Amino acid sequence: MIPTAFDYARATSLDDAIARLQAAGGAGKLLAGGHSLVPLMKLRLSEPAVLIDIGHIPDLAGIRESDGVVEIGANTRHHDVATSALLRERCPVVADTAAVIGDPQVRNRGTLGGSLAHADPAADYPAAMLAVDADLHLKGPGGWRVVKARDFFQGVFTVDLAADEILAKVTFAASRASAYAKLHQRASRFAIVGVAAALETGGGIIRTARVGLTGAASSPSRLAGVEAALAGQPATAAAAAAAARGAGDGVSELNADIHGSAEYRRAMIPVFTRRALEAALARAGG
Amino acid sequence: MAQVSITVNGKRRSADVEPRLLLVHFLREHLNLTGAHVGCDTSQCGACTVLLDGRSAKSCTIFAVQADGAEVTTIEGLADGDRLHPLQEGFWEEHGLQCGYCTPGMIMSAVNLLNDNPAPTEQDIRDGLDGNLCRCTGYQHIVNAVQHAAGRTREG
16 A cells, blocks of 8 residues: 655754644644554555654653653653663553553554554553653744643544644653553454553552543543542552442443444443552552 | 665665655565565554564555665575574474465564563563464464574574
8 A cells, every 4th residue: 555645854853843844834744653654644544745754853762760750752662661671660550551552563663752642542652641640741833831641632633732743752750559451452452441550559558549541432531530439548459449340430432343332341441440450559569 | 756775684775765665665676675575564464574773663664764774684684695594494494384475574573572582481472473463374383483493592
C-alpha cells in the first residue's frame, strides 16, 4: 500500500519543527516513530502534504529524575521506557505499560509523545499518564504551556494540542506503588481494557489513589469512585478487591467492537482494576 | 525526490527516492535485496523485519528517508560467506520453517532477541517473536531453532 505523495523535511530543533508546521498551514504532520501515522497514511486515512520528521531532534529522547520528578522526552521509544532501570525502580507503572505495547518491533520504533498525541482510545500510555497525574509540556510559536494528562485527552483521537504545537516531554512525581494491568486484543495487543494504578501508602494505609482507565471507552478517564473508595483504607488485597467492585458502573461511552461488547468491557473493568491495585500494593513499601 | 544514503549490510547505498518510498521497497526494488518480504503490509506480520541501527523494525512501516544515515541489516547480511549465522543454522537443523515466507523476519527478530537476552527461556522466545506471524509451523520448531542458536552462540 502506497501513501499519497508528500514533501519530507527533517526538523533540526523544536523551533525549526514549529516553524515548518506554521509554514505548512495545517497540511503538515509531525512524524516521530511513525507507528501510528505511517499505517494510517498507507490506508490513505491520513494524507499530509508535508511530513516533518522530529525523530532526529537532539535531546528530545531520554529519561531522567531530579528532586523526585521524572521527565521523559517525547521521542523516547517504548523499548527504552520498558527497560529503564530508573522507571522500574521508581515508577514501575510507566515501565509496565510500555512493556506491553504492541510487539518488540513496534516498541523499538514507537515513541511516548507520538502515542499520547495520537490518542488512540485503545492505546496503553494514557492510563499510566492519568495514574501518575502527568504534566504534558507543549511548545508552540508563543512558547511553552503545560497541560495535565486529565485535560489533554478530549475524545477519540482528539487532544488539547494546537496544529502548530509539539508535545516535547512529560513530567510526573515518581510513584513506587504503581502497576498496569490490561486485557489485550490477542492479535494487535491493543488494550480492550487497561487499568493503571498509582497509590500513596504509609503506616499500612492507602493515603491516596489514582486509577486511570484506557481501552474501555471513547477516551481515557480516571476512576474517581474507586479512588475515593480506596482513600484511608488498609493497604490490603481485600480493600483493593472491595474498591474495585463496581469499578465499571459509572463509565460512560463504552466502546463496543468485534473484540468485546460494551457489557463485556464494563464487566472486565473491575477485574483489571483489582489486578492493577493488587500489583501496585505488592510494590508498596508499607 | 529526496537523496538517501543508507548503510545496508555494511555497504553504503545512495539513491534518489520519493519520500513516500517505504524502506522495504527500497531494499527489495532499488537494492534487489528480496529477503525482507512484504506480508500483511499493515505492521502486523513481521515478514519485513530488518535491523535498523541494531534493533528490529518492520520495514513496511518506515519510509526510506527516515533511515537516511542509518545502518540496516537484512537477512542477506547475516551469513559469513558460506558459513551460516547460528540462527540460520538453527532454522536448518530444527526444521524451523515450512513455506519459508516468514523466516527472514523471524530470524531478524530472533537476532534482536538474542542480542538483548543471550539465554532466553521458551517464554522469552515466544515473547520475543510476538511481532512475527507464521501460518505453517505452529511455532514449536521455530522456538527450537532459536534455542539451538542460543546454545551455539553461548558455546562461542
